[in-house]
Amino acid sequence: MxxxxxxxxxxxxxxxxxxxxxxxxxxxxxxxxxxxxxxxxxxxxxxxxxxxxxxxxxxxxxxxxxxxxxxxxxxxxxxxxxxxxxxxxxxxxxxxxxxxxxxxxxxxxxxxxxxxxxxxxxxxxxxxxxxxxxxxxxxxxxPHTKHFYQFISDRGIRWTEAKTAAENRTYYGLQGYLATILYGVENDFIYSKIDGVGWIGANDAKTQGEWIWATGPEAGTQFWQGTSGGTTIGGNYANWNTGEPNNLRKSWGDYENYAHMVVAPGSKAKSWNDLSDEGDRNDPDGYYYPQGYVVEFGGLENLELQLSATAYIEVRESKRPELDYTKIQTLFCGTMSATVDLIFLDSNPLVELTPLDADATVDDGLTLKPTISVPDYGKYYFQLNTIDQASCPYSDTVMFEFHNQPEAIFDLDSNECYGYNLQLSYIGEIVEETEFTWYYNDAEFDSGIGLDSITLPLGFENIDRSVALKVNEQGCIDTSSPQEVKVKPNIIVSVENPEGCSPITAEFTATTNKPAETYLWDFNDGNTTTDQSPIHTFLNPDDVRKTFDISLTVIDLNGCENTAVYDTLVKVYPVPAAGFDFYPEEVLITNPQVNFTNTSHAASLYFWDFGDSTFTDEKDPIHRYSAMGIYNVSLEVGNNFDCTDTIVKQLSIAFDKLNPPTVFSPNAPNTEDQEFRLYAEGVLNEGYNLMIFNRWGEVVFESNSQENGWDGKMGNGKFAPSGVYTWVLEYNDFRGELHKQKGNVTLLF
Incomplete structure (x- = not known):
């Protein structure tokens, strides 16, 4: 401690x-x-x-x-x-x-x-x-020096200032000083690790050409003598730039007596040169303007702090041995034991193959040809340990598969004629999950896991047909040869006028993909025919829509028979029956109202045309005519299927009788009162005859046109005397019916 x-x-x-x-x-x-x-x-x-x-x-x-x-x-x-x-x-x-x-x-x-x-x-x-x-x-x-280093960024700092600043710094109790570089590894480390572009602790300020370390434990130690052509002293390390040191005198009088690390383009890598105490003060943006200084900690104290640790890694020229899977068989079908060739890419390592599954065994596992045995079909994993030529050990996991060998067989009867849909099923044996790929006419039709049955639409074309199967059980594959399929004749039926209001006449056309020998149509109304393209009329006497399922049976020249049934191919809609009555049957202009009664059957829509440019959609309308005449009244009825029926009946609005005036005066103030004239709409001039008699029965006036009336004058041109006169009129109305009327009229003056 x-x-x-x-x-x-x-x-x-x-x-x-x-x-x-x-x-x-x-x-x-x-x-x-x-x-x-x-x-x-x-x-x-x-x-x-x-x-x-x-x-x-x-x-x-x-x-x-x-x-x-x-x-x-x-x-x-x-x-x-x-x-x-x-x-x-x-x-x-x-x-x-x-x-x-x-x-x-x-x-x-x-x-x-x-x-x-x-x-x-x-x-x-x-x-x-x-x-x-x-x-x-x-x-x-x-680790080489067991020292710590810091780069302190301080633009424009003098070397003498940097020396003082470095010596005022400490690191966990270690005294700082401008770095003294004694080894190449130290120089490389400072340059690459800490952006060490700046002052280091060397100068020749005391004696020109006598370069010493002026700081740290090496203070006073000379390591270089002379300028760029000089030599190291005592085997010490130096790394001057090309042409350095050169001890130039600056324009302001100072000599280049202080060392720093170089970063100028074209300079010797990681090298030093000498500068004045201020550096190149006239060019602040240049490469020789001071950027900072390098501080070193360690060597001045008898203190070893564990503020760092060292680790080492040996990098060997090694490459993981890789199996060449293009040459190795990893899949074995129909067996549970196999010898494996372990072939590597560009190497020949030592090997050891061991099973990771307790039920699998490996014989000769230390050779490149081990024998593997497994108890059941499936995937088995093994650990492959290798050692390459650099003695580098590697471990990988490899897999070998052992699976059942399937047989691609399915249930197709070569003697049977098949229809549009062909049902096929696999009839072989499988053990594990299996992929089935079905082929139709040499092209893949469908594929899927567990797809052991399929329905193939054989199509309409007049072509040869074949089917095949590929079975892939976990990579163990078997493919059948194409097998021919005999196909029933394909039937295509087209029809013109297949739906409408009863009765409809439909025209049928039948085509087949292969030449047909016989045709048999069934129209589903009790009628059949053997024509290839028949014409048939369908009736619907009911009140609701009626459909007909049409079937056609065709036998081709190979004896293959096919029946096509077209459900509700023909649709026949019911037709309504139009009918009506009207009352009264004889209608006079004096009372021209007519009541119509709708007697139509199976109708839901109605349209009346009364013949006088008036219409209605009422079911039982009442209509009043405004003029005499013969009118064609029509009723059009329809249903929800747009089927219609129309009936037309004629009715007359007849003339009743004339209503003549009973008195007139030739000197009346109104013109219409100055003559006696019998006329009316609906009265024809043809057959018109008006005679006026006096009280002695003598004819005083006669007219054959309703346009000419009696103005009160007699045949001699003089007015008849006032009094009562008898008139007799015969005329024909617009229907040609003869009418006779008589009466009295008074002549006044």
Whole structure:
């Protein structure tokens, strides 16, 4: 146990609290108990599975720990992780560092570090040992020196200022100083891990050309003599850029007496050069303007803190042996024992094959030709252990299958004629889940697990037909040869005028896919015919729709018979019967109202045309005519099937009699009262005769046209005397019926 003086321990604990770590009375400890290198062959391996963390409780979100690959090979080495809740992960590909941050306990961080794993992405990996440093996030640890390093970004800082600032920094009780680089591995680590672009602890300010480490445990140690053509002193390490150091004098008078790391394009990788104390102060955007400084911790105190741990992985040139499944038989049909050829791709490893199923056995399991035996059909798993030429062990699981060998047979009678639908069933034996694939005319028709029966529609075409079957029981396959199918003649029936109001005459046409020898039609009304394309009339005397199922039986030239039945192919609708009566039978214009009585049968719709441009859809209408005449009254009736019937009857609105005036006066003020004229609508001029008699029976006026009336004058042109006169009229009405009327009229003046 490290003996820490009380005063120093107090300062140390105060400092740790300021860095985001909460400590009890013990110093943090990071320890990896695995000291032996872990072998990496091809599968990822954990870096520090047995890492131990004590007294590390991080209470700041930006604090944490990291795992760094010290001798990192970019584009090869990678670190992965199995995440722990509440922690954040960041893989820095340029540095080869996995950073883990977040507030958590040491137990959580211990779990997180233990789940970090290494893998190599290169197909041509760099073999050898990889060194890993596990440390806190705020500094980088180099196992080679057992020191910690930080890069402090501070643009424009002088070398002398950086030296003072570095010496004022501590890390868990370790005194800081500008980095002194004694080894190539240290130089590479600083350059790649901590953005170490800035001042390091060397100068020749005391004596030009005498480069010494001016800080840290090596303070005063000379490591270089001269300028760019100089030499190292005492075998010490140096890595000057090409043409450096050159000890140039700057425009403001200072010489280049202080060392820093170079990042200018074209410079020697990871090299140093000399600058003045201010750097290139006239070019703040240039590559030689100070960006910061590198601080190193360790070597000044007799204090070894376990603030980091180291792990090692040996990367071997190894590739997992892979079986060549294009050459290995893993499926065996109809047997429960087989010898297997274990053929590998591009390798010849040592092997061991062992069963994972207690009922399976392996003979000669250490050879490339083991014999496997199983008790039943099924899938069996085996563990295949291999060791390659790099002595890398691998373990894989392989599967071998042993299954029944099925036979593709099904129930097809080669002598039977089949109809449109062909029912087929598998008649072989199977043991396990099986896939059936049915073929029709050399093309796959249907496929499925357990599809051991099927219905095939044979179609209408005039073609040869065949069926076949492939049976796949867990990869064990058998396929039948195509078998011919004899098909019944296919019947196609077309019909013109298949539905309508009774009676309908339908025209039938029959076609078959193969030449037919005989036809037999059944019209389902007691009538049959042997014509190929018959014409038949269907009647429906009922009041409801009537359907007829039509069947046709055809026998082809091969003797295959088929019957097609077309349900309700013909539909015959009932037709209503129109009828009506009217009252009175003789209608006079003086009372022209007619009552119609509907006597139609099986009708639900009515349309009346009264012959005078008036219509109605009433069932039993009453109609009043406005004029005499002969009218054709029609009644059209219909039903819900749009079937109709019409009846037409004639009725007359007859003339009754004339109603003549009883008095007139030639000198009356109204013109119509100045003559005696007998006329009316419906009276014809043909056969018209009007005679006026005086009281002695003498004819005083006669007219043969109803247009000519008596104006009161006699034949001599003089007015007849006032008095009562008798008139007699004969005329024909518009129907040609003769009428006779007589009466008296009084002539006044």
């Amino acid at each position: 490290i003996d820490i003086k009380p005063v120093f321990l107090c300062l140390l604990l105060w400092f740790l609290g300021c860095t985001g770590f909460v400590l009890g009375q013990n110093v943090p400890v990071i320890e990896n108990t695995d000291t032996e290198p872990i072998v990496y062959c091809s599968d990822s391996v954990y870096v520090a599975r047995n890492i131990s963390l004590q007294n590390i409780q991080i209470d700041a979100a930006d604090k944490g720990m990291k795992v760094s690959i010290v001798n990192y090979e970019r584009d090869e080495d990678k670190l992965g992780y199995e995440p722990v809740a509440s922690l954040n992960y960041n893989w820095n590909n340029s540095k080869g560092t996995l950073e883990i941050s977040g507030t958590a306990t040491d137990e959580q961080y211990q779990e997180a570090i233990s789940k970090v794993y290494y893998y190599n992405e290169s197909g041509t990996r760099s073999v050898g040992f990889r060194e890993f440093a596990i440390s806190l996030l705020d500094a980088d640890y180099l």
